Amino acid sequence: MAKRKRKKNEWLDWVKAIVIAFIIAFVVRKFLFTPIIVDGPSMMPTLHDRDQLIVNKFNYHFETPDRFDIVVFHATKKKDFIKRVIGLPGEHVAVKDNVLYINGKKIEEPFLEEKEGDMQSYRVLTENFTLEELPGNYKKIPKNYVLVLGDNRSNSVDSRILGLISLDQIVGKTSLLYWPLNRVQLMGE
Template sequence: MAKRKKSEWFDWVKALLVAFGLAFIVRIFLFAPIVVDGPSMMPTLHDRDQMIVNKFIYKIDEPDRFDIVVFHATDKKDFIKRVIGLPGEHIAVKDEVLYINGEKVAEPFLKERKQHLQPYETLTGDFTLEELPGGYETIPEDHVLVLGDNRNNSTDSRMLGLISMDQIVGKTSLIYWPFDRLQTLHE
């Protein structure tokens, strides 16, 4: 009887160790939670929204335009922004219109914000890729240009410069908390 209880206890310990080990592997290599900090992605993301980051997607695929990504902005701070420019592209914004390689590109996620602008207000402000830190003519390989959806209140590629793929933690598209905002995000 004592041997049986000891065996049962040992089985529980093994099961817990395996569960913790799997959770650790998933957390480190596959998925991680993140809390949105600040208003830079409003109205798409709200301050304190809790999301899941897919950490392995960019090991098997490249970012797509308008993906929402988490990246290391500094050694101590991760930012969450939207991918606007991809390698080989030239980016410019003129009169609230995004131009990629000289072609107008719609940004449907900004429609609501643009409708509420006063005639004297700007959301994004005019810029060209050459005017950003680094002075590139086109986005180099393994880099992306990111912008916050709340363009007039966002620290993004306009200040930070282009983001290296090595800085990117992963892609996020699921808000899981608060529960009333539970949703997957699409452009």
């Protein structure tokens, strides 16, 4: 009888441990971190198609995105995109002759430089635009919105097509590229 009771208790302990593990995993994935796989070349040369990253869903509950953060956002109800924050609330953004201007001031984009070992050239070929020419016809980026662009500007569906992105659409900031192993790196460091 005692042996049977011990087996039953052991079985219940295992069930409890598994249930607790699933609850913890659910909470971590829902509120703290989630994986994402890059789909397409729009973030080349920084991110490659099929790169796997961890998205920090937690930090934007306490702070707003910074310029050049790489963020994941809900582009549609079924599709998340990964792009780089370029323009912040209250700013005017323009690109002329492949040069980014924020409020009329030239801004360097060092992440667009070719990296040693890149197989292809991803020259920045951004057609000239101003904020007023984008969907919404804004003169300045409104409060609670950002302008995002892909690093591979000639092959990216971003704010030039989608318009400005609401902070409510942002899932989180990329924090770790973990696959493939030869490209493991902390993002934004």
